[in-house]
Amino acid sequence: MIFGNCLFIQRQRLFYLHGLRSWARAFAMQQKFKDKIIIKVKAGTGGAGCSSFGREKFVPFGPADGGNGGDGGSVYIATKSGTFNNLSHLMGHYKASAGTSGKGGNRHGSIGSSLILYVPPGTTVKEIQNLNEEEEQNSTYSVQWVQRPGNERLPIQALEGPSFEEEAERQAQELFHCKSPPANAYPIEYNMMDDDGKPRILCRGGIGGFGNVHFLSEKNRSPKFATKGMKGQSKVFELELKTLCDIGLVGLPNAGKSTLLNSLTRATSDIGEYEFTTLQPHLGTVRLVSDNHVPVSFSLADIPGLIEGASDGRGLGFEFLRHIERAKLLCLVIDISPKAKIPCTEAFQQLWKELKEYNPKLLERVSIVIANKADISAEKQLEKLKDVVSRNGQSITVIPVSAARREGMDTLLRCMADLYTKMKIV
Ligand SMILES: Nc1nc2c(ncn2[C@@H]2O[C@H](COP(=O)(O)OP(=O)(O)OP(=O)(O)O)[C@@H](O)[C@H]2O)c(=O)[nH]1
Structure with missing residues (x-):
């Protein structure tokens, strides 16, 4: 008997430990899973242009040969399916590197290396702040000089037309304008689908400065100045992952x-007798051959439990209701057992009401x-449920x-495959 008691206590302890472990796992997963994040992104600044003149033996005053600065690196975003299932791998800040300065002998600076941020398909990207907005709104660039043209002795002819500084400024404006790409539609808004990882721009790198070669003119045969590179774009984005699935449970x-x-x-979603075992959506894929011998494949998502008032933000509220938004078809799962906390008819009506109020x-x-x-349920429960369902939606099948x-x-899978194929055809 004592031996039996010991065994019982040990088993109890094991159960307790198992429960504790699964709770800790669920907690750790909750910490890791991120489906919304705000990131600050900065593209690299362009390198400065160079003001230099060729010097050779017996050629003391060679021609201007200052190279251009390299363009700053840009920041892109692309999808990578199968690698990430949420946004927890992203950091708060990203910065691409700057271009390097140009050098004498017409050597241009190197381009700053660009960055690509990878996100899972289904991520929406929204620009919420442009940190260089004021500068970008001015159609003219504020040209910054490596060596100001004012340090030069002005040639006599320059005094007659526009001032020498004005002329250099106009020339630089023109050069920047020619090189700058068309402005982004403001604000950026992307819906990142599984588009073969094609990168999309988040922040453009600054254009590299122009070397003194560009400022050679009839009036000035030895320009001793070059422009600095332009600043890279700097923006704040909100990324949100809305699970992309074909059928949501x-x-x-x-x-x-x-x-x-x-x-x-083959998914391994956590199962537990306690509520809210699932704190994040889990995805699984179904592959089968339909009755017409056509292979069908669709993704299924287990969406965290919905509770009354979720549409007002109760429980996990909008956190998971937004995952439902992306599902092409929805299956309502109702517990019809006598053990259920709420009778099945009420459960169906509650779910119906929450979905209706949300969208x-x-x-x-x-x-x-x-x-x-x-x-573990009686036939009567099923009949009651069928009755309530038919009053709300004629075309809904109860399985x-x-x-x-x-x-x-098997019946459930065939029905899902059937509806999914019909929906795709429509
Ligand atoms: N008897 C019986 N029990 C089931 C059946 N399906 C699930 N259960 C039990 O019901 C409990 C809850 O199952 P889960 O799959 O975790 O339920 P869930 O809807 O994902 O729960 P949340 O994560 O809270 O949203 C577990 O103890 C399961 O073993 C079934 O068909 N029959």
Whole structure:
């Protein structure tokens, strides 16, 4: 008996430790998972142009040969599927390197190295602040000189027309204008889809300064000045990841969404008897051959439990409702067992109401109601649920399943594949 007691205590301890470990894992995951982040991005400054003259034996006053500064590096953003599933790898600040200065002998400075930030497909990028806005709004660039033209002795002819400084400034303005790319539409807004990793610009690097060669004119045969490089763009962006999935599993906490996702796919979403085991969306992929012998593949997402008032921000609120927005089809998972905290009919109405209040268009995407835990429920519950569902949406199919025992999975998968293919054709 004593021996039996010891075993019981040890088992209890093991259960306790297991619970603690899974809770710690869930907590760590929550810390790591980031689906919204604000980043400050700065492109590199252009290198300065050089003011120099050729010097050779027996040629004491050679021609102007100052090279241009290199352009500053730019910052881009691109998608990389399969590598990241959230935005936690990103830092708060990114800066591309500056271009180097030009040198004598017509040697141009090197271009600053650019940066590419990788994000998972489904990320939206929104420019929220332009830190150089004032400068960019002025159509004329404020030209900065390496050696001001005012230090020169002005040739006599220059006094007749525009002043020598004005002439040099105009020339520099023209050069910068020719070299600068067309301005971005303000503010930048990207919807990063899986577009083969094609990079999109976030901040453009500054144009490198012009060497004194560019300021040779009839009036001035030995210009002793060059321009500084331009500043790179500097902006603040908000990145938000909205899970991209074909079919989203939506339900109240503990309805069995994670169990269902794990049963239907090879995903390993956390399962627990406590509510909000799932704190972040999990994705799985279903591949099957349809009744017409056509291969069908779609992604399924287990979206964290929805609670009453989520549309007003209660519980995890908007944090996960935004993940639902991107799903092409929605399946409502309802616990029909007698153990359920809320009767299945009420659960369905609660989900319907929350979706409607958040975005009524979401209701058009609800195509299947999955009556889960059918293994421990009575037929009566299922009938009641079917009755309520038919009153709200005529075209919604109710499918009883047991995710834990993997019963009804085949019918459910065929129905999902069917609806998904029809939706794609439409
Ligand atoms: N009897 C029975 N139990 C099930 C079934 N499906 C899930 N469960 C149990 O229900 C509990 C909750 O399952 P989860 O899959 O974690 O539920 P969830 O909807 O993901 O929960 P949240 O993460 O809180 O949103 C677990 O204890 C599962 O073992 C089923 O078909 N039959």
